[in-house]
Amino acid sequence: MNTNATFKLASELCKQFEGFHRVRKSDGFALPYICPAGYWTIGYGTLCSKSHPPIHKGEAELYLYRHLAKDFTELLKYSPTIVNATNGQVAALLSFVYNLGISRYRSSTLRRRVNEGDWESAKKELQKWVYGGGKKLPGLVARRKVESRMM
Numbered sequence: 001m002n003t004n005a006t007f008k009l010a011s012e013l014c015k016q017f018e019g020f021h022r023v024r025k026s027d028g029f030a031l032p033y034i035c036p037a038g039y040w041t042i043g044y045g046t047l048c049s050k051s052h053p054p055i056h057k058g059e060a061e062l063y064l065y066r067h068l069a070k071d072f073t074e075l076l077k078y079s080p081t082i083v084n085a086t087n088g089q090v091a092a093l094l095s096f097v098y099n100l101g102i103s104r105y106r107s108s109t110l111r112r113r114v115n116e117g118d119w120e121s122a123k124k125e126l127q128k129w130v131y132g133g134g135k136k137l138p139g140l141v142a143r144r145k146v147e148s149r150m151m
Helices: 004-020 057-078 079-082 085-098 102-106 110-114 119-126 140-148
Strands: 038-042
Touching: 004 038, 004 085, 004 140, 038 079, 057 079, 057 085, 057 102, 057 110, 079 110, 085 102, 085 119, 085 140, 102 110, 119 140
Parallel strands: none
Antiparallel strands: none
């Protein structure tokens, strides 16, 4: 696995599905918004407070990269075997963890399948994580399909 290539893939995937929302036309700065799952968010899906100051695209990318670096460290902690995985497999897992958090990954059957090296079953497990705020979200269905193909 090439970590630079993996982070590039993961960041592009997150940007694609998270989007850069609530951008002011006057200056291009993004404002906090409530995501479909009901959380205050800014930039490319970074959790924040309602009163977070507006940020520009470069700041949003920095938030994303920092978060992915933290997520990668956590992924290695709970799934050390990913050092032998492909860039696509790890990028898909990073996207998942960025989206749902390490605690959900840590306690999931998805993690067990990854640790067993059973990537086919991991793909199936990924498809179960398509709900936000108690509703099946079309955006999560699409995201999980892409992540599964990367595995």
